[in-house]
Amino acid sequence: xxxxxxxxxxxxxxxxxxxxxxxxxxxxxxxxxxxxxxxxxxxxxxxxxxxxxxxxxxxxxxxxxxxxxxxxxxxxxxxxxxxxxxxxxxxxxxxxxxxxxxxxxxxxxxxxxxxxxxxxxxxxxxxxxxxxxxxxxxxxxxxxxxxxxxxxxxxxxxxxxxxxxxxxxxxxxxxxxxxxxxxxxxxxxxxxxxxxxxxxxxxxxxxxxxxxxxxxxxxxxxxxxxxxxxxxxxxxxxxxxxxxxxxxxxxxxxxxxxxxxxxxxxxxxxxxxxxxxxxxxxxxxxxxxxxxxxxxxxxxxxxxxxxxxxxxxxxxxxxxxxxxxxxxxxxxxxxxxxxxxxxxxxxxxxxxxxxxxxxxxxxxxxxxxxxxxxxxxxxxxxxxxxxxxxxxxxxxxxxxxxxxxxxxxxxxxxxxxxxxxxxxxxxxxxxxxxxxxxxxxxxxxxxxxxxxxxxxxxxxxxxxxxxxxxxxxxxxxxxxxxxxxxxxxxxxxxxxxxxxx
Numbered sequence: 001x002x003x004x005x006x007x008x009x010x011x012x013x014x015x016x017x018x019x020x021x022x023x024x025x026x027x028x029x030x031x032x033x034x035x036x037x038x039x040x041x042x043x044x045x046x047x048x049x050x051x052x053x054x055x056x057x058x059x060x061x062x063x064x065x066x067x068x069x070x071x072x073x074x075x076x077x078x079x080x081x082x083x084x085x086x087x088x089x090x091x092x093x094x095x096x097x098x099x100x101x102x103x104x105x106x107x108x109x110x111x112x113x114x115x116x117x118x119x120x121x122x123x124x125x126x127x128x129x130x131x132x133x134x135x136x137x138x139x140x141x142x143x144x145x146x147x148x149x150x151x152x153x154x155x156x157x158x159x160x161x162x163x164x165x166x167x168x169x170x171x172x173x174x175x176x177x178x179x180x181x182x183x184x185x186x187x188x189x190x191x192x193x194x195x196x197x198x199x200x201x202x203x204x205x206x207x208x209x210x211x212x213x214x215x216x217x218x219x220x221x222x223x224x225x226x227x228x229x230x231x232x233x234x235x236x237x238x239x240x241x242x243x244x245x246x247x248x249x250x251x252x253x254x255x256x257x258x259x260x261x262x263x264x265x266x267x268x269x270x271x272x273x274x275x276x277x278x279x280x281x282x283x284x285x286x287x288x289x290x291x292x293x294x295x296x297x298x299x300x301x302x303x304x305x306x307x308x309x310x311x312x313x314x315x316x317x318x319x320x321x322x323x324x325x326x327x328x329x330x331x332x333x334x335x336x337x338x339x340x341x342x343x344x345x346x347x348x349x350x351x352x353x354x355x356x357x358x359x360x361x362x363x364x365x366x367x368x369x370x371x372x373x374x375x376x377x378x379x380x381x382x383x384x385x386x387x388x389x390x391x392x393x394x395x396x397x398x399x400x401x402x403x404x405x406x407x408x409x410x411x412x413x414x415x416x417x418x419x420x421x422x423x424x425x426x427x428x429x430x431x432x433x434x435x436x437x438x439x440x441x442x443x444x445x446x447x448x449x450x451x452x453x454x455x456x457x458x459x460x461x462x463x464x465x466x467x468x469x470x471x472x473x474x475x476x477x478x479x480x481x482x483x484x485x486x487x488x489x490x491x492x493x494x495x496x497x498x499x500x501x
Contacts, residue, residue, distance in 0.1 A: 038157075045148065048211065049145045049146055049172050051200060051204055052111075052145050057180030058183060062193050066080065072128050076128065083132055083136055087139035089238040089438070090234070092147060092427055092431045096287065096423045096427035098144065100222060101226075107144060109215075112141060112204065114138070115141030118135065118139075120201055123197035123201060147426035150410070151423045161357060163356030164356075166407050167352055170352070171349045173406060185334070227280055227285060230276050230288075236265060241267070242438045288428065292425045297412055300491050301416075302432055303483075304488065308372070308484070310439055310440030310443065312440070313436070313441050315398065315444075320338070323388065326470065349403060352404055352408070365405060367404055368408075371401030371404065373478065375397050380478055382471065384464065405484075448466070
């Protein structure tokens with residue numbers, strides 16, 4: 001009797017152990033499958049986002065060619081870039097709602113369809129008006145992709161490995177705009193301007209088709225009503241600010257009514273938009289939930305991000321002017337000199353992500369902020385006889401400093417937000433990126449042009465006047481860069497985000 005009982009017990013224990021092992025194996029297989037699916041989704045989003053963001057700065061070098069081929073003025077040609085940024089600023093704040101309301105797959109398909117359609121129209125555009133409309137369609141798809149990527153990564157990636165993944169995102173955010181002018185210059189040196197869109201179209205369509213087949217839904221949508229008044233105020237606020245800043249920079253002077261009037265409308269619209277969101281978020285109905293700013297880390301990260309984006313976009317617009325107008329370098333050489341900096345940011349981003357996972361954001365951010373500020377102060381020494389190799393070294397060092405900033409800022413900032421607010425935090429990051437980029441461009445160009453005009457009136461040569469304007473613009477940027485250093489000390493790793501074992 002005892003032996004029988006013992007045998008039965010042993011058999012039962014064995015069976016139970018076998019069942020447990022089977023369940024563990026099944027769970028492990030399911031987890032592995034989920035991991036593969038998640039990596040596939042994120043990879044598709046990374047590639048797609050890189051392609052769409054690349055188009056934000058690809059037009060800059062092409063404007064002179066377009067002015068000649070399409071018989072348009074410089075101010076009209078500038079709209080091909082300004083309209084893109086304006087559309088991004090209007091659409092991005094709405095993506096917080098879209099990502100909560102709809103599944104990942106249909107949002108991805110909609111974004112890439114819009115971008116691919118805009119690219120096709122641009123490649124076939126018979127004139128300026130159609131090309132401008134194509135840029136607006138492109139920008140609509142681009143505006144959706146970046147918050148979609150951030151929200152998906154925050155949802156899928158374990159906290160301990162978030163820095164490494166955000167490093168890959170930093171490649172997209174920093175390198176794509178930086179190498180846009182280089183790619184554009186290379187294409188235009190041998191091909192017609194339409195090839196800037198023809199070469200991108202197959203890549204965009206491939207991403208759309210592969211994503212449409214393989215993309216899986218990784219978020220859980222919830223039915224939330226959209227507040228039409230918030231959409232209108234958002235368009236007036238963010239659109240007015242970007243339009244005003246772009247016009248202010250294009251006009252090249254602080255007395256431009258065409259720049260200040262939209263800025264005033266934008267500021268008023270933004271104030272009303274904020275008041276509206278504060279009222280709506282009490283019942284979880286905000287278009288862009290501002291409760292993200294209850295996190296001190298997120299708030300300081302947004303401040304540092306704005307300063308970093310101003311530095312990046314301001315430098316992208318200012319250094320080519322300096323190298324071509326003051327140093328007399330050709331456009332292709334200018335693009336090639338800017339390429340190493342973009343590559344440095346791309347190559348460093350994964351390493352910075354791993355360092356973040358190990359030690360957190362503070363050391364990286366303080367070091368990066370100090371380097372960026374030091375380079376800006378060094379750039380105030382640029383003169384008409386400065387060696388192009390000195391400029392190359394300064395730009396590479398600046399890119400190194402920025403690489404230390406972007407990944408920790410994205411990671412620590414969004415990780416400090418409650419999970420249900422990830423989509424709103426992602427939309428806020430994208431919105432600040434556009435506003436800061438427009439502000440940096442406007443500030444640097446306006447200061448440069450104003451000082452140059454003053455020197456020309458005093459009898460200086462074009463080269464000497466432009467050199468003085470460049471000096472004043474970088475001096476202004478150097479002063480602003482100082483504010484990022486103390487802000488870096490207030491950014492900490494979110495609770496629960498422990499280093500990987």
